[in-house]
Structure formats: C-alpha cells, structure tokens
Amino acid sequence: MEHEVGAIEVHGNEADGELIEVTLLHRSAFDFEPDEPADFLLCDMAFRPLEVASMLARYARTRTARFLIANFKLPMKRKAEIVARIREVLEAGGFRGLRVRQLYHDRDEVTVFARA
Numbered sequence: 001m002e003h004e005v006g007a008i009e010v011h012g013n014e015a016d017g018e019l020i021e022v023t024l025l026h027r028s029a030f031d032f033e034p035d036e037p038a039d040f041l042l043c044d045m046a047f048r049p050l051e052v053a054s055m056l057a058r059y060a061r062t063r064t065a066r067f068l069i070a071n072f073k074l075p076m077k078r079k080a081e082i083v084a085r086i087r088e089v090l091e092a093g094g095f096r097g098l099r100v101r102q103l104y105h106d107r108d109e110v111t112v113f114a115r116a
C-alpha cells in the first residue's frame with residue numbers, strides 16, 4: 001500500500017530547518033488560494049485573530065480542508081469575547097465540532113481543532 005504525504009507551507013518570513021519536505025510559498029497566507037483540497041489545515045499566524053478566523057473559514061466554505069488545527073493569538077483584553085467570536089466566524093464558514101484549548105502557562109493564545 002502506498003501513502004502520499006504532501007505539505008505546502010505559506011509563510012511570511014524565510015523558513016529555516018524544515019523537518020519534512022514541504023513546498024514553501026513565501027507570501028501572505030491571505031493571498032494563498034489552494035489548487036486542490038487538503039486533509040489538514042494548520043495555522044500558527046501572529047496576526048489579528050478575527051481576520052485569521054475569516055481567512056480559515058473560507059477553507060470550510062470552499063471544502064478545501066477537512067480538518068483544522070489553528071493557534072489564535074489573543075489580545076490583552078476581552079480574551080473570552082474574542083474566542084467566542086472566533087467560534088462564530090469558524091462555524092459560520094462551516095467548521096463543526098470545535099474544540100478550544102488554552103495552555104495553563106500561556107493565556108495569550110488558544111488552539112482550535114475543528115472539522116469541515
């Protein structure tokens with residue numbers, strides 16, 4: 001049985017020391033349109049969380065990702081409100097079964113798992 005694994009990395013900066021073979025696209029994630037659907041959409045962007053959520057929601061809406069794992073950087077204030085809005089945006093796009101986790105020692109971001 002053959003298994004194929006492919007990965008595309010969209011990165012604002014130069015990447016260093018990749019551990020797996022990836023196709024590296026040096027551009028903004030907001031400008032990236034995938035040519036084909038992916039199983040996993042992974043996101044760890046230091047950017048405004050609601051804009052990131054909107055960008056990711058598009059992958060569920062267009063059926064270009066099956067599963068999402070994303071970190072969202074939270075603002076200093078109104079963290080709970082922003083997390084609730086991230087949920088709304090992702091669910092409006094079509095993501096389901098959202099699970100949101102926050103590390104005990106890092107209250108400034110949450111990790112979200114969801115399926116499209």
Ligand SMILES: C[S@@+](CC[C@H](N)C(=O)[O-])C[C@H]1O[C@@H](n2cnc3c(N)ncnc32)[C@H](O)[C@@H]1O
Binds near residue numbers: 011012013027044046
């Ligand atoms: C916390 S670091 C994530 C590092 C990543 N997990 C890695 O191992 O390379 C946040 C990253 O978000 C990237 N970033 C911020 N805005 C971006 C954008 N619009 N498109 C792509 N990458 C962006 C930054 O370049 C930065 O490297």
